[in-house]
Amino acid sequence: MHRFVQAFAVHLLTASGAALALMAMLAAGRGDWPMMFLWLLFALVVDGIDGPLARRVRIEVHAPQWDGVLLDLIIDYLTYVIIPAYAMVEAALIGPGWSLAAGLMICCTGVIYFADKRMKTRDNSFSGFPGCWNMVILVLFAVDIGSWGAMLLMIAIALMQFFPLKFVHPVRTRRWRPANLGAMAVWAGCAVWAAWTSFEAPAAVSALLVASSLYLMGAGIAQQIVPAGRPFRLRREG
Template identity: 35%
Template sequence: MPSSPALRVKAYAVHLLTASGIVPAALAMNEVARPDGDPRMVFLWLLVCTIIDAVDGPLARRYHVKTNAPAVDGRTIDDLLDYLTFAFIPLMLVWRMGWLPHGTGWTVSLAMAASLFGFSHTQAKDESGGFFRGFPSYWNIFAFYAGLISTLASPWASAVLMWILTILTVTPVKFLYPNLTPRRWKPWILYGSVLWVVVMLWMLPRYPNVSPVTFVVSLIYPAFYTIVSFKLASRGKTTDDGG
């Protein structure tokens, strides 16, 4: 695509949009650090970060930021913010809220370290195939469920789940890259995620004291996403085919 002043402005505007994620990230961390911090507010700010992250990728590809705004590496900004909002802040929230057994809170640092290696791996994102390598550091989602699991079951269940996901973060398993999902599955993945977020927002006012039935219903989409990821990865499906 030939460059032009208008395209360059739009490309740099995409970089600004990506960088704007630092504002809700800072507000989320401030809530974590407060003595009376409310985890529900943390999740709302992290949701804003996630929305920005979901939007800026397609915009970056549409306006060819690597060509039209080459002075700024948007991937670096994106990776730094992703680590903060998908890994560091939510895991600090888990530790801060005591959603792990007494004396094991420090193990969130192991998950953080695994995510560092996950983000820095040269094949962390297979954009041509449409996959993440390893568990894609969805620790913001884990944190949401850690509060529920610790309340409905046991902090040990949250800890075991976190340790399993930590191992998966640095293993060569594949998870779907939602924006690059094959055409056949893309509506199910993207629209399903919207419905899932609605369910999570519906739970938020009563969080973490929700009914077991609601908790189980909220797990339908994560289970679906995981099953589809493993199914397509095992068949070597890519974003270029029909499913």
């Protein structure tokens, strides 16, 4: 019974992401974009810690009647894709028409990616951009790169979801893990600062936000170019 309680508690922790998604959506409905992103950042933290806890308590053994992977994917689609896309459209981040087109693109390509059973590589990284549109849209709120620049960036990232490009999982990818975790910590700190200041953070914070984003986007691809020990071969797992 003790093991079951532990495992079920982890399921509840994962499920709390749905409550955080609702809070984010309520903030978005008020047009309170800073608070919306803060709720999404809380959800990102939950998503980062529930996996290691699930493996620690062997959740698939002690509470197998609930599918933790499916639960995680449902919540991730809400917090990573739907709510950020909604915010971009409602805020007309790149103009009304283009924002709607980009939002539709994000939702359609994102749901296809999340349904792909081959998204993980052998080293627990991601094959293709892992649909983290919450991070992309937050950076676009914080850093103005112009409407055309933002649209072209989103098209490029949407396409990256379907190419065999490696993207690190900051927690699960073993190679360069200290640097990956460090970059994620810098990104999260800068993201909180940017949202807390209603996206009026100092230029240095914006620069660190962009730099850490570029690292997280490029680290896995760099690992493909410079393999460790032997040539890296992507293997999508079913």
